[in-house]
Amino acid sequence: MSVQIRNNVQVAGAGAVTMVFVHGFGCDQLMWRFTAGAFQDRYRVVTYDLTGSGGSDKAAYDRDKYASLHGHAADLLDIIDGFADGPTVVIGHSVGATIGMLATVAAPQRFVAQAMVAPSPCYINDGDYIGGFSREDIHELLDTMDANYLGWAQNLAPAIMGAPNRPDLRAELTSSFCSIDPDIARHFGRVTFLSDHRADVPKSTVPTLILQCSDDLIAPRQVGDYLHRHLPRSTLALIENVGHCPHMSAPSASSRAIDLFLSQTLPHTLSQPLASTTR
Template sequence: MEVLKRNNVKVFGKGRPIIFAHGYGLDQHMWQHITPAFADNHQIILFDHVGAGNSDISSYDRTKYNSLHGYAADVLEICETLKLEKPIFVGHSVSAMIGILAAIQKPHLFEKIVLIGPSACYLNRDGYVGGFNQEDVEELLTSIDDNYLNWATTMAPALMRNADHPELALELAKTFCKVKPEIASHFARVTFLTDNRSHLNKVKVPTLIIQASDDLVAPVNVGQFIKDNISDSMMVTLKATGHFPSISAPAETIRAIKTFI
């Protein structure tokens, strides 16, 4: 089917369905340390956002993907194509907001939502502290535009935040570098310049926010803001550091998800 090919969808396991959605610059392989813990009792659905991993690059449409709504539409099409009933959605980073947009559009589709390292708005504005000034984001976007591969290599250790395990940052950088620079640049703008704060109070699905204790991209106060604005939600703060606890601290991440679902 075209949808499954477009997003390189992989399905395995049996039981309650769980969709795992990767964040910026990554692909479905980021979940390799997580999914084995769920495969015995769950149907696992993995996919790559268009432009990432082994997705169909010819399907990348700058107009469609100029908004996170385009990615949310893909998630809903995957659910429809697979005829999923009450799936659990697990979204990392920008995919947390993609999942929220999908759940707002189809409020009765998802059983529960898990948001790992989410941010509804990266910019500091209107008294809200997202973690980045406008100048910070412009500098980041310029760095990606000028030399994406250099940005990926330089930023990976800071984002992973696990200096004792440099191999994790190296693997992260390698994954970043698989994305075409022009797509990485476009997706970065959609990710870092989008303000989803007004959508949070529209979420009617039970939600878990998983927050790392030291995350450069999504500070603890950002996770708390999301919790305060989604009525049926709870937050777990991990001992893990960095923006990728599913990679650096899979056991702790698995425990938090299993407790919730």
């Protein structure tokens, strides 16, 4: 099976640098449309669906391979091999940010930078580490997902989106959550919410933007501070946004933050200023 079919890879734009966008749990590549579109006039933009999500080939979802996020990181490296042209920047949202980080650890030479949008290397509180949830909270969340996935998705997705003044975005995320095969969602949900990749954080040595929301149910402010302390070459940027999906609910602010970071990180010959903003 080709990588393009497996992950429904799409390429747009052109430029000396390739930007690869990695979506989060319950999402698909369409949710990057507001942010990724701002870069297509200056960068080669690659979007794709994680195996098991969106328009990917669901038959390719191997529970053994994807029993850890490293399986998805391997897919990302396959996509970069097949579709990137020139230096690569990976932009990941939520668990997609951790997938991107793991890829930079496995193959640092392939990346010139990464942006982690609402990231979390571990969702469970542990001693002084604040991940946002107790272990009991996470197991209750997963038990509810197992018992009634659609009900769980309909209740949780609007809270994850936040965006109290954007019922359309809340409805879109709910629809996306509900469209996933429940068996795949349950498996990927356990891998996502039980993962702990704090030990991998200091191993990621590429320049990194940590894009944090001011009010995020899933990734509290302490997580961004933790990543900033432990990622060797990181920049922390805060967006005033209620919710976990600033690339959808605050796309202009997200695009500007990413653009500023790239303008300060990439050589001038590879980065040009953002000419216009998304809505």
